[in-house]
Each structure stands twice: as structure tokens, then as C-alpha cells.
Amino acid sequence: MMVRILYTSGFVRQYDELPDSIKEDVRERIELLRADPRTPTLRTHKLKGSLEGKWSCRVNYRYRIVFCYDAKDTVALLGIGTHDIYQ
Numbered sequence: 001m002m003v004r005i006l007y008t009s010g011f012v013r014q015y016d017e018l019p020d021s022i023k024e025d026v027r028e029r030i031e032l033l034r035a036d037p038r039t040p041t042l043r044t045h046k047l048k049g050s051l052e053g054k055w056s057c058r059v060n061y062r063y064r065i066v067f068c069y070d071a072k073d074t075v076a077l078l079g080i081g082t083h084d085i086y087q
Helices: 009-016 020-035
Strands: 004-007 055-058 064-071 074-081
Touching: 004 009, 004 020, 009 074, 020 055, 020 064, 020 074
Parallel strands: 004 074
Antiparallel strands: 055 064, 064 074
């Protein structure tokens, strides 16, 4: 099941500030997310607290992508960064 990816302005702004080496990893993860948001490599999980209703997936040990399901087959990317984006 391929999902459609929407990029919010906040995500794009945060992405633009990332080091180039991380940007490549992010692009690879977005392609995995597009192919199947539940692929085990992404370690996708629901968030709690102030981010309840949103999801997170892993880029690498340090970086995460926060997203939400805009529709059954559409994911909106909300933020990218270290664990600080959860606050």
C-alpha cells in the first residue's frame, strides 16, 4: 500500500536546517514510509501526551519524524529532529 506524503511548512523548515548527511537518511526513510508506514525498520509508534494522535518514526538513533494520518492513504509530515521535537 503506497501512501501519499504531504510536507508541512514546519517540516520543510526543520529539514532545511539538517546536516546534509542526515537529509539523505531522511529521504530514504520517507520512501520507506511511502511504501509502508508499518515497516519494522521505521519503528513507527503512536505518541502520547501533548502529541497524542500523532505518530513518530525513526530516521536513525538520534533523529525522528513526527507525522499524522491525514487520511487512510495520506501521511502529513509535521516535524523532523532529535527527541527535542517531542516537547
